[in-house]
Amino acid sequence: MTTYTSLYIYTYLHSIKFVCINMDHINICRAPQVIYTHKYKSVDENDLDPDEGNENLCHACTLPIFSTPYKRYRDYIFHECCWKIPEVLTDHPLHLKVPLQLYTLNRMVPFQFYKCNTASGCVICTQCKKMCNGSFYQCHQGSCGFTIDLICARLVVDILHRSHKHTLVPFRSRSALITCEACESVGNGEFYWCSLCDFYIHQSCALLHNNIRHEKHKQHSLTLTYHLPQDSLKKIKCVECSLCHGKLSKNSGVYICTRCDFAAHIKCAISEEHGGFEHVPIREAVGGLIHFPMMDEHKSAMQYMRMDNNGGSSNENNNEKNIVAIDNIHDHSLILHEDYLEGSSSSSSRYLCDACVEPISGPFYSCSECPDFYLHKCCANLPPFLHIPHPYCSGSSWTFMPKRRLSNVFPNRFFCHGCCKMSNGFAYQCNECQRILDLSCALMPEIITHEAHGKSHILFLSRGSFYNKYSTTYSLYNLYYGCGSCHNCKLDVRNALLPSTVEHKLDRHPLKLMYSSSSASISSLEDDDKFCEICEDGVDTQDSFYHCEKCVTLFHTRCIPRVGDRLSKFKFGGSVRVGCHSCPLTSFQLLTSYSYTCGLCNYTIEGRREGVALECKKCCYWLHVDCAERERFRDFNWSWISLDI
Incomplete structure (x- = not known):
């Protein structure tokens, strides 16, 4: 969140040069006391990429910014804690008699004047004998210096670094032996x-390169992470160092490959x-990762996730042994289309894939007999088994289940434990x-980047229950992405898959996905005006929501049909017969x-509570899905179900 506050700085009335006066061989640089008001930018949530966090130094303490909240004025940047340091330091144990005045080497920030205590014009700290490059305290009485x-000065300089969830302070150990939690070495x-x-x-170690290319692993770059989320798939897979073959510690830092298990x-x-290594900018490394969100609701995330960087299928070996035979997916012959439906002038987004329940785009299959069966080509080339370790149980093998295998749950419905x-x-x-797990949850990439949280911050797929920062939900057995740089960032797959823009009949403009009330039009709204245009309930603007900036309207993500609602992964339509009615019934929302x-x-x-029902439009006849399920089970023939893939 960004705010603007008045800043008082000292400047010159007639000149921009300092006047130096020689007094007792001590150079004193004085700045006039004319005060002007300027604005500085305050950043409460640091979303700098890790390279920028290492390179940007605080202009007061000269330590890196890292992940610390900061304030920026023009080209100068300060830790938030360093901006609040007192201008006068009294009763310091090393200088009790006279108060110490705050000075800075830079003349564009609001500190008064300083003394150069060396012949070369440098300022040296009396305690550590090191050169002062930023702000410092100095006695200006007589020739003390x-x-x-x-x-x-032992001021509290709080640093937030991605290696730890709490604030850190600089510490100098001259004799005591201390163990570094990152490299596990012992020393002072x-x-x-x-x-x-x-x-x-x-x-x-806090300033290590965030991304390197190692001689023993030249095909991919290695990314530094000080902590992998404990429930992440990467954490479960990577248990051994690929260089020394020793066990990887649960708490120490590690260089990992985002493409393989190195x-x-x-x-x-x-x-x-x-072997040696070379530095690779972190932006180049994350450039090859899948970036969310999708552009709009007409794009299929499944096709995006199933394509590698070269445009090919993500299957390691695209042969008959690694994919499910199409004959085991559908009973009828399938026709391959390279683009939208032939002879159709409308967008293919109104057609949904029967596998991933996402909008159809080429290449895809259609059924020669079923008028409403469509299948992405990538969804027809799925592995029969997945080996995904997870914390729910000791097993890691998952079996592919097409609709014909799910027919014992009428009408092929199931509850996904991921979303x-x-x-x-x-x-x-x-x-x-x-x-x-449905297809999108089962095949979600292990590592992504997301616009909701630092474009260069790497998010790792994890499993478990957590409180979601972006949707105010506490989810059990959920899939989420945890940041390898920030300890408090968790984004569940439901929000990760939300498109960036959507359309709705209640607003003629595209609706933009928002993650906080950073927009000026939203910040100006009163709390009573922050309500959803569909359900008219209040909208928490600190969570994810959709927003039209021109009309200043807000929408819950859960209220947008086919996008964020609880039935957005349910394909309606089709036909089924039950014994209590002579006509075929169709599912509708x-x-x-x-x-x-x-x-x-x-x-x-109940419309709002049930969400889905069966109907016969010809007879104006409706059925509960549960009632239709019980009716069909009475005379259901189970013998045709094949248990072989």
């Missing part, structure tokens, strides 16, 4: 320290013993715990509060 930098020197956890990290200790990756939504597409089922009466149990079908 006592000078101390911010670190030696300059560290960052957490007083709550007794966590230490070398200042040099991983190495920090000390092994940077050691000359295991917690109902679906009737294809799925994968765990062979141990029998949990089911109940989008209004209008109530229908079930023709079998005579109870009301």
Whole structure:
């Protein structure tokens, strides 16, 4: 979140030059006291990419910004804590008699004047004998010249670094041996320290290259992560260092490959013993990763996820042994289309894939006999088994389940344990715990980047229950993405798959996906005006929502049909026969509060609560899905179901 506050700076009335006066061989540079008001930019949530965080130095303490909230004025950047340091330091234990005045080497920031205590014009800290390059405190009484930098002054300089969830402070150890939590080496020197956890990290380890190309793994670059999310698939897979073959620690840093399962200790990756390396900018590394969100709701995320960077299929070996035979997916012959439907002038987005329940785009298959069966070509080339380790049970093998295997759950519906939504597409089922994931959740990439959180921050696919920052939901057995740079960022797959723009009949403009109230038009709204145009309930603008900036309208993501609602992965239509009615019935979505009466149990079908029902338009006949399921089970013939892929 960005705010603007008034800043008072000292400037010159008639000249921009400092006037130097020689007094007792001490150079004093004085700045006039004329005050003007300017604006500075305050950034409360640091989304700098890791390379920028390492390179940008605080103009006061000269330490890197890292992930710390900061304030920026023109070309100068400050830690938020460094901006709040006092202008006068009284009763300092190293200089009790006279208060110390705050000075800075830069003349464009609001500190007064300073003394050069060396013949060369440099300012040296009296305590550590190092040159002061930023702000410092100095005694201006007589010829004292006592000078101390911010670190030696023992001021609280709080640093946020992606290696630890708490704030860190600079710490100098001259004799005590300390273990670095990143490289696991023992020694003394300059560290960052957490007083709550007794966590230490070398200042040099905090400045390691975020991305390198190693001689032992030239095909892909290696990305530095100080902590992998504990429930991430990458954490479960990478248990051994690929260079020394030792066990990887749960808490120490690691260089990992985002394309394969190569991983190495920090000390092994940077050691000359295991070969050299070269620095690769982090932006080049994340450029090859899948970036969300999708552009609009007419684009298929499944096709995007199933294509590698060269435009080919993501299957390692695209042969008959690695994919499910089409004969086992559908009973009829399928026709391949390279583009939209021949002879159709309308967009193909109104057609949905029966496997992933996402908009159809070429290449895809259509059925020669079923008028409403469509299949992405990538969804027809799926592996029969997936080997995905997960924390729910000891098993890691998942079996492909097309609709014909799900027919015992009428009408092919199931609950996805990844996104917690109902679906009737294809799925994968765990062979141990029998949990089911729909195609998009089962095939989500292990590593992505997302516009909602730092374009160069790498997000790792993880599994488990958590509180979602972007949707205010507590989800059990959910899939989410955890950031390798920020400890508090978790984005569930439902929000990760939301398109960037959508259309809705209540607004003639495209609706933009928002993740916070950073827009000026939203910030100006009163709380009573922040309501959803569809359900008229309040909208929390700190969560994800859709927004029209021209009309200043807000929409819950869950209220947009086919996008964020609980039935967005359910394909309606088709036909099914049940014994209680002579005509075929079609599934449809109940989008209004209008109530229908079930023709079998005579109870009301609640539109907002039920969501889906079966109907015969010819006879104006409706059925609960549960009633139709019980009716069909009575005379259901199970013998035709094949258990072989």
